[in-house]
Amino acid sequence: MSKKLVMLSIIAFVLFGCTNNDPTYEDAQNADFELLKIKSDVPVDQQPANQAKEFLSHYEEVKQVRAVNTEDDLVIAVDINHHDRFQLDHLQKELTKDVKKNFSGMTITFSTDRKILIELKRLEEDLQKQNMNVDEINERLEKIKKLSKEDT
């Protein structure tokens, strides 16, 4: 009898993590949130990327966000809080929907992958430091987009 009870409670506990909570948008930005706004003197105006970062930083589940854009492409990568990663698929879907609603004029590539996050961080830092021209940025971003579409 007690064995059954233990099993039931274990199953209940495990399934409890499977409920789909929608991402919560807060008015205030997350505390201790590292937000790198790219300067305006880069060859391609990074205004949309900065706006997307600002927007995503309001979500409670988002820990870090990196974004770079070209003329009509916007590539975003987010890091989700560890305990929210149980619902990674659902969160990714919802966040992509929200971002696409806000930036309807651009082609959005949204990723929660660590690799994309790292590559975007490197690109952001290079943008800040060096004088990259438009072609170089396009090339780097194209490579990142290709990576994000890769499947096993």
Added chain:
Amino acid sequence: MSEERKLPPEAKQYQKLHAKREIKRPVVKNCIKAFLVGGTICTLGQAITTFYIYFFDFTEKTAGNPTVATLIIITMFLTGFGLYDPLGQFAGAGTAIPVTGFANAVISSAIEHRTEGFIQGVGSNMLKLAGPVIVYGVFTAFLIAIVKTVVTNILGL
């Protein structure tokens, strides 16, 4: 239960004695050992994955394949040099459940049957232990795929 009743009294007595004298398996201790060693192997795997993500063009999705390959190569050398067996004896399921256990099962039987030649020996015996893993792995994947299809497409959950 019915089988036990059919046994002659001597056999029943023997079974009683056997149960009394039998050394109890240290289940909890084995579990802890398996957890620690298996966890160490998985931590190593995670480290390899992170390495591939940072230094090569692999994403979280695609880094799994080279990680498995690396772990299998490491196990191959450990098995060949005879280092994996004592580890397996110590940790039990901790070394059998990760992919390293599968690699060990393939490679050790390949080494064992090497003297019987490449076709009759290595070729036919290599997957003797690992074959069931593949068969039931594919079969279970098939069953779960059916359940998933039913749940997502028909019930629409």
